[in-house]
Amino acid sequence: MTTTTSAPPVSAGPGPAKVRAWPRTVGVSLTRIGIIVLAAALVELAVELRWATPLQVAPPSIVLPALWDGLTTGNYLSLLGTTLAEVGVAFLCAATVGTTLGYLLWRRPLFGRAYEPLLYALASSPIVLLYPVSLVMFGRTPVAVAVLGFVAGLFPVLISTYQAFRRLDDTYIKVAKVLRLTPGQSFLRVLLPAALPSVLVGLRLGLTLTMLTVIAMEYLANVGGVGAELSLAYLRLRSADMYAVLLLIISLSVTFLFLLNLTTRLVVKR
Template identity: 30%
Template sequence: MSPSTRRLIVNMGWLTLVILALWQGLYALIGDIALRSPLATLQFTAKFVTTPQFATHLAETSKAFVLALSIAMASGLAIGFVLGLKRFASDIFEPFLIAIYSVPKITLYPILLLVFGLGLSAKVAFGAIHGIVPIALFTLNAVRNVKPVLLKTARVMGLSSTTTIRTVIFPSALPEIFAGLRIGFSLTLIGTLLGEMFASQRGLGFLLMNAIGLHNVDVIVMLTFLLTGFAGIAGIVLLLINRRITAQA
């Protein structure tokens, strides 16, 4: 384990402790009306995750998320590579991507519902549109910023364009591409969950929305805890991989 990795994990520990302390403090302030203590949440979570109801919703969310992420990654990388290699095309299309990135996509959910109908495809689409653009923009910049000397070397050595992409452009752009994938992962996750909250009858997002409607504090706090925990751990793992790739490049 490298020193920087160890430091990151130590910091994570501290952060977790601080958050737990704040949580407990907030609970002392508010009480059971809108919050549960960390301990009660853990107990409730341990009980709830074994129920078949949880398993169904989790499976539904996982399926939607995996589909959305695959679509976002495949199209984001493809768009990024094509535009990164063609200067003129990226001059035309990059402003579109930036405009889409800056739009509050949550306002688009009624349109997606009308187009896709209530169900899996609407929330997959909602998750995917959150992830495609950051992946495409990061890939585009990564490919465009490959050092000209590397490309010249590839040309001098007479590499074909596919070989150049595979052996020169991709490896040298990888750290930045991975940073885009990391952000795309987070945004696709949140997009899928938002899609489930507004546009679905199944999945953890729906469960959360339902609990908000019924004011079921146990479920609200448990889901917030589970989702935040998952997002946090996945984010840290991806960050560690990202640092390793950057260090190697």
């Protein structure tokens, strides 16, 4: 009589796809860092060989100390705080108003069909060119900067929210009716979670446009923030400070983009 013994259970380890993806991710990150270091070295070499003057292109050997000095003295941190406050207020208003109006346009299809072409036209227009109007109405104040940032971020959020609810399957609405949910409960528990991934795309674009418009408005009107510091350094021919502020703005944009992509992935996984 033969007896059969069952094999011990095999512990589940990381999938082969994740194992293969890890070296690839590290390689991509190292490649990006290498490209940045190579570009900085080429700029430094160009200035050393007199292919370009420090007034035209400031070498990293003087830009990085200027950036560090501005951060340690607190000057850049104060300017960065002003810009972040303007971007935060403008984007919070754009996200609130945009998602609300987008949902209401979906609930009223007649208004949605009537205003959709106009919304696309406004979203594709250069909102930053309205900065003289904002200055006339609100003066050379942070309010004028925040208002223009709000307008720039509003339309992408509104359009994406409207389209996200339009693409929802009728099954979600039927589920809400079967569960006898109120309109508010139906929105919060069924409709919004289903449309959230598409809404987040519009929020990401809205935040990007809000930040770009705020910095551009600061630069053009010379009103507070890092954009005004960039304009001042340019007008005074302070090349090192100008490139230091540019590096600070680029770092801010990269940080925002990383956080937005991380938030989107976490929400989509849920």
